[in-house]
Amino acid sequence: MFTGKIPSSTMAVSNFFDGINPVIYFIDGGVRMEQQQEKRQTLQGKCNFCGGIFGKRAMTKHLEKCRQGKIFQTPSNKNKLRKVRVFHITVEGRYNPEYWMHIEISADAKLKDLDSFLRDIWLECCGHLSSFEIAGRTYVEESGARCGGKDRNIMLSKVLIPGMKFYHQYDFGTTTELILKVVSERESELSGNTIVLCARNEPPLILCESCGKTATQVCSQCIGSGAGWLCDACAEEHECGEEMFLPVVNSPRVGCCGYTGPVYDE
Numbered sequence: 001m002f003t004g005k006i007p008s009s010t011m012a013v014s015n016f017f018d019g020i021n022p023v024i025y026f027i028d029g030g031v032r033m034e035q036q037q038e039k040r041q042t043l044q045g046k047c048n049f050c051g052g053i054f055g056k057r058a059m060t061k062h063l064e065k066c067r068q069g070k071i072f073q074t075p076s077n078k079n080k081l082r083k084v085r086v087f088h089i090t091v092e093g094r095y096n097p098e099y100w101m102h103i104e105i106s107a108d109a110k111l112k113d114l115d116s117f118l119r120d121i122w123l124e125c126c127g128h129l130s131s132f133e134i135a136g137r138t139y140v141e142e143s144g145a146r147c148g149g150k151d152r153n154i155m156l157s158k159v160l161i162p163g164m165k166f167y168h169q170y171d172f173g174t175t176t177e178l179i180l181k182v183v184s185e186r187e188s189e190l191s192g193n194t195i196v197l198c199a200r201n202e203p204p205l206i207l208c209e210s211c212g213k214t215a216t217q218v219c220s221q222c223i224g225s226g227a228g229w230l231c232d233a234c235a236e237e238h239e240c241g242e243e244m245f246l247p248v249v250n251s252p253r254v255g256c257c258g259y260t261g262p263v264y265d266e
């Protein structure tokens with residue numbers, strides 16, 4: 001039964017697996033490694049308000065200006081503007097920070113809403129358990145709260161303050177860990193949305209570990225072995241068989257468990 005605490009042995013294994021980065025395992029010479037690392041460091045993302053492309057840090061500054069007075073509207077929520085306190089939060093993979101997002105979320109949204117959002121866009125494969133860790137406390141879903149952790153049916157304003165870092169874990173077997181940071185809190189107008197995706201990273205370029213072309217698939221068996229990331233042609237030759245392949249998708253959960261991409265179309 002889930003108790004809100006993860007046994008350290010599981011953590012060690014899952015950290016190892018999840019921390020594997022295709023970039024590192026691609027290496028067979030210093031030059032290639034340097035090129036790959038450079039790509040990682042300069043990895044850029046797109047602002048959803050203006051379409052501008054910026055680095056992860058520059059995006060914070062950019063959004064401060066670009067977001068001003070802009071209302072993120074979808075057809076379904078046109079008339080429901082309201083003034084709310086919002087948190088500007090950055091999210092990134094704990095072991096693969098090349099995957100990142102800037103979001104704005106109303107302070108009266110609940111931790112469980114944030115959990116659903118993260119699942120929808122980056123994580124959900126087969127309904128695994130998840131948890132937040134905030135200021136040394138673990139927040140789980142209701143059923144878990146009964147046996148240890150705190151209930152995440154709680155407003156963000158009750159647990160977050162600007163400048164705070166906190167953590168999210170999805171799946172306690174093949175864990176995907178995220179780091180979240182509260183950049184700022186301010187007043188904003190939201191049009192029915194409680195969460196706005198302000199910006200996210202452009203898909204990182206991952207190369208086929210067999211021939212060097214762009215990888216499109218990853219063998220869940222061989223990920224981390226130096227021969228798991230493959231282009232279509234090389235995937236056909238790969239021994240493990242089709243059922244082991246997962247698509248290369250823009251998420252820190254790429255290649256894990258049965259993850260095939262976001263729940264909704266982007």
Ligand SMILES: [Zn+2]
Pocket residue numbers: 047048049050051052062063066067
């Ligand atoms: Zn912009």
Ligand SMILES: [Zn+2]
Pocket residue numbers: 125126127128171257258259
């Ligand atoms: Zn799964």
Ligand SMILES: [Zn+2]
Pocket residue numbers: 208209210211212213230231232233234235
């Ligand atoms: Zn190839």
Ligand SMILES: [Zn+2]
Pocket residue numbers: 219220221222228238239240241244
């Ligand atoms: Zn394989």
